[in-house]
Amino acid sequence: MKVLIIGGSGFLGTELVRLATAAGWETAATYCSRPCVGAGASWFRLDLRSPGHVDELLAAVAPSAVINATSGGSDWAVTADGSIRVAMAAMQRGCRLVHVSSDAVFSGSRMRYDETCLPDPVTAYGAAKATAETAVRLLAPTAAVARTSLIIGHGGSVHERLVHALAAGTREGVLFTDDIRCPVHVEDLASALLELAVSDRAGMFHLAGADAVSRHELGVLIARRDGLDAARLPAGRRADTLMPGALDVRLDSRATQERVRTRLRGAGEFLHTHHT
Secondary structure: OOEEEEEEOOOOHHHHHHHHOOOEEEEEEEOOOOOOOOOOOOOEEEEOOOOHHHHHHHHHHOOOOOEEEEOOOOOHHHHHHHHHHHHHHHHHHEEEEEEEHHHHHHHOOOOOEEEOOOOOOOOOHHHHHHHHHHHHHOOOOOOEEEEEOEEEOOOOOHHHHHHHHHHHHHOOOOOEOOOOOEEEEEHHHHHHHHHHHOOOOOEEEEEOOOOOOHHHHHHHHHHOOOOOOOOHOEEEOHOOOOOOOOOEEEOOHHHHHHHHHHHHHHHHHHHHOOOO
């Protein structure tokens, strides 16, 4: 098995590289701005904005599977156009493709979303992700598209770092009590994505945790796990701000969970703490 992980230097990508190499897979991974070394993988620089760059890389690496775990945020050239280039190149070379999408493709108007729900994004990032997943499904009908939610780990995620900064008083901000998602642990997510990479399952998958929690509730769970004073975390309502984006988006992963062996734990379980 030879896998190419696009976005290998990111938070999710790092875990994908770790698990793939631990499984004994021949692993290639890409970075854009931060070079990586070691970890048993071959590293390549890739700029998804550059036409032809993806084709050249796939020709050089010749992977059996490609996992696109890159995060270009709301940069359309990376998140939308770049993902489309990956899908086209993977299809031309007959590679298995697993494309990582996001719950940001939804508006929150219906709250609970299963794999059959169509995108209705309300942010630039959501629109770019929706465009990418739609193009992937049309260009690469044998690909697996996996939507996920807030990704949490052992301290390294943006969400965990924010909680530590807020608790320490080194950063301004609030954690919203009305902004609800289904966080997933990075190990569970990476494991499920690698499972999809070796399968031939096509279509839409939801890889999110079992628990719907607000960003403030998530912050409290992280604080308790890490022995921080949860009372120091400022709470607020997103509805009282002018921030764009969905309030309540709950990815329903039950249909996917019946098709993947990896158990997608809820935040209440993977952030369970022994601190009193």
